[in-house]
Amino acid sequence: MFLLAITCAYVSKTLSGSYMNSMLTQIERQFNIPTSLVGFINGSFEIGNLVLIIFVSYFGTKLHRPIMIGVGCLIMGLGCFLQSLPHFLMGRYEYESTVSASGNLSSNSFLCVDNGTQNFRPTEDPSACVKEVKSLMWVYVLVGNIIRGIGETPIMPLGISYIEDFAKSENSPLYIGFIETGAIIGPLIGLLLASFCANVYVDTGSVNTDDLTIAPTDTRWVGAWWFGFLICAGVNVLTAIPFFFLPKTLPKEGLEDNVDVIKVDKEEKRKEEVQKEKEGLTKDFLPFMKSLLLNPIYMLFILISILQFNAFVNMISFMPKYLEQQYGKSSSDAIFLIGIYNLPPICIGYIVGGLIMKKFKITVKQAAHIGCWLSLLEYLLYYLCFLTTCDNASVAGLTTSYEGMQHDLYVGSTIFADCNVNCSCPSKIWDPVCGDNGLSYMSACLAGCKESVGSGINMVFQNCSCLQSSANSSAVLGLCDKGDTCALMLQYFLILSTLSSFIYSLAAIPGYMVLLRYIYLGLPAALRGASYVPALTILFILRNRQLPGENISSGMTHTESKGTGKQSELKDMHQDSKVVNAVDMKTKL
Numbered sequence: 001m002f003l004l005a006i007t008c009a010y011v012s013k014t015l016s017g018s019y020m021n022s023m024l025t026q027i028e029r030q031f032n033i034p035t036s037l038v039g040f041i042n043g044s045f046e047i048g049n050l051v052l053i054i055f056v057s058y059f060g061t062k063l064h065r066p067i068m069i070g071v072g073c074l075i076m077g078l079g080c081f082l083q084s085l086p087h088f089l090m091g092r093y094e095y096e097s098t099v100s101a102s103g104n105l106s107s108n109s110f111l112c113v114d115n116g117t118q119n120f121r122p123t124e125d126p127s128a129c130v131k132e133v134k135s136l137m138w139v140y141v142l143v144g145n146i147i148r149g150i151g152e153t154p155i156m157p158l159g160i161s162y163i164e165d166f167a168k169s170e171n172s173p174l175y176i177g178f179i180e181t182g183a184i185i186g187p188l189i190g191l192l193l194a195s196f197c198a199n200v201y202v203d204t205g206s207v208n209t210d211d212l213t214i215a216p217t218d219t220r221w222v223g224a225w226w227f228g229f230l231i232c233a234g235v236n237v238l239t240a241i242p243f244f245f246l247p248k249t250l251p252k253e254g255l256e257d258n259v260d261v262i263k264v265d266k267e268e269k270r271k272e273e274v275q276k277e278k279e280g281l282t283k284d285f286l287p288f289m290k291s292l293l294l295n296p297i298y299m300l301f302i303l304i305s306i307l308q309f310n311a312f313v314n315m316i317s318f319m320p321k322y323l324e325q326q327y328g329k330s331s332s333d334a335i336f337l338i339g340i341y342n343l344p345p346i347c348i349g350y351i352v353g354g355l356i357m358k359k360f361k362i363t364v365k366q367a368a369h370i371g372c373w374l375s376l377l378e379y380l381l382y383y384l385c386f387l388t389t390c391d392n393a394s395v396a397g398l399t400t401s402y403e404g405m406q407h408d409l410y411v412g413s414t415i416f417a418d419c420n421v422n423c424s425c426p427s428k429i430w431d432p433v434c435g436d437n438g439l440s441y442m443s444a445c446l447a448g449c450k451e452s453v454g455s456g457i458n459m460v461f462q463n464c465s466c467l468q469s470s471a472n473s474s475a476v477l478g479l480c481d482k483g484d485t486c487a488l489m490l491q492y493f494l495i496l497s498t499l500s501s502f503i504y505s506l507a508a509i510p511g512y513m514v515l516l517r518y519i520y521l522g523l524p525a526a527l528r529g530a531s532y533v534p535a536l537t538i539l540f541i542l543r544n545r546q547l548p549g550e551n552i553s554s555g556m557t558h559t560e561s562k563g564t565g566k567q568s569e570l571k572d573m574h575q576d577s578k579v580v581n582a583v584d585m586k587t588k589l
Contacts, residue, residue, distance in 0.1 A: 005242040006159040007182035012239040014186030016232040022194035022335045026225040031138040048149025057157040065158040070243030075151030077236035082144030086137035087226035095220040098431045099213045112423035166250040177354020184347040191339030198223035199332035216330040300534040327490040328482045341494040349505025378503040388493040390486035395440045419466035420448045434480035435467045
């Protein structure tokens with residue numbers, strides 16, 4: 001029952017986290033905030049987590065762990081609710097556009113007017129391009145994310161330690177594999193939810209969506225980001241309920257039918273609790289922290305985790321935006337593709353990794369090697385992604401000349417050409433249209449279009465002077481597709497991503513098991529490359545080290561064989577007892 005409850009908790013917490021990561025672009029557009037601030041908001045989750053993680057991990061094992069996990073789930077629900085509040089406290093979202101929603105020609109400022117006055121003025125001050133934050137309501141999202149991080153703190157350390165304490169040592173890798181599968185199912189659901197919400201207009205229900213002149217592929221589109229946070233809040237609250245009915249302790253797995261062992265175990269635990277009350281909970285906290293800080297393998301593990309986690313967060317947080325801008329996909333499609341291509345192989349990898357650990361009884365040293373070399377293989381595959389890129393979007397006056405010739409990004413006043421120089425077009429508004437010649441233009445006016453037919457997103461512009469070489473000289477709202485070559489590159493990127501996800505996930509369970517016996521786990525490019533220096537150092541240190549759970553009889557026999565006489569035998573036995581005691585202490589630690 002605890003395994004089922006903690007798996008559901010992992011589903012709910014990762015559901016919220018993946019949804020938050022997927023909605024970063026929508027939040028950026030809703031509040032018109034810079035990407036750097038969006039990154040800070042996303043990182044605020046870890047801020048909340050770091051506030052309590054050390055104390056919860058240590059003191060939580062001495063308290064009622066299931067109840068603490070349940071309280072954490074409730075706090076996460078509160079954080080998700082706070083993140084959705086700005087939608088209900090601020091006005092409707094308004095996007096900048098030159099196009100009249102009705103297509104009424106009486107308001108034809110978005111069309112080319114012959115013999116008009118040129119409206120172009122170069123940007124004199126670069127600060128004029130800096131975004132102006134529309135509202136400070138983004139603070140709710142920040143605070144909610146911090147609270148969500150605080151609530152998530154007890155779930156992983158207390159949940160894993162609960163299983164380690166009461167499960168058979170050979171079964172715990174498989175159980176952790178199931179939990180990590182829940183940690184993959186959650187993001188899968190979160191990404192599907194995010195894909196749905198990103199395709200629904202943010203103010204749906206309060207505006208007529210037929211009047212919109214932007215589509216989900218437009219960079220000004222904002223999806224219903226707030227709706228998913230309400231769902232995440234409800235899921236987290238429901239997940240908390242079972243934990244309040246679970247016991248503080250359980251009999252060790254495999255000893256449930258042994259009444260004598262259970263009785264002795266209860267008596268020992270009762271004595272330990274009495275002793276803790278006398279000594280206080282904090283007496284051994286500082287010595288415990290000192291033992292960790294002086295453990296070279298553990299500290300190297302922490303260094304590796306920091307480097308790998310930075311790489312992982314950067315990739316996952318901004319992958320939807322990367323797919324949007326690199327391959328021309330909408331936010332909804334980008335999120336959906338990530339969920340379909342990345343999460344199932346990770347899920348399979350976790351299960352397979354757990355089964356391998358259980359089947360072959362992998363030791364700590366073997367787990368360290370598996371984690372290191374599989375992660376290194378996936379890291380090398382990552383470099384192939386640099387080959388799966390697309391050319392910049394062909395936008396006349398920015399990346400392409402009006403004659404269709406590719407050139408460097410906009411430098412100087414190339415926005416205007418002979419075909420639109422007299423159209424009185426605004427030069428600083430992004431309202432792209434796609435001509436039937438396959439070339440995109442910054443606006444219908446800059447395309448030289450003089451007429452429009454239809455309304456809303458279905459509007460068609462005609463008699464476009466800059467498209468005279470095409471058949472109909474017409475254009476529609478939105479950027480042109482990047483073509484079949486870019487679509488093929490996207491498929492290559494997704495296949496590489498699938499393969500990398502599977503290989504990386506295989507190393508995850510061995511890494512967990514090394515950490516739980518105190519020992520090893522596995523930025524794009526530089527950060528991850530640097531992480532392999534301490535990883536190889538760990539392998540070197542482990543080479544000649546005696547570890548908990550390994551057979552030490554051979555070492556004892558070897559030592560005894562060197563003894564000559566009764567005195568040396570007694571001395572060796574005394575040394576061996578020290579080794580055994582040291583092993584016991586490390587295992588308890």
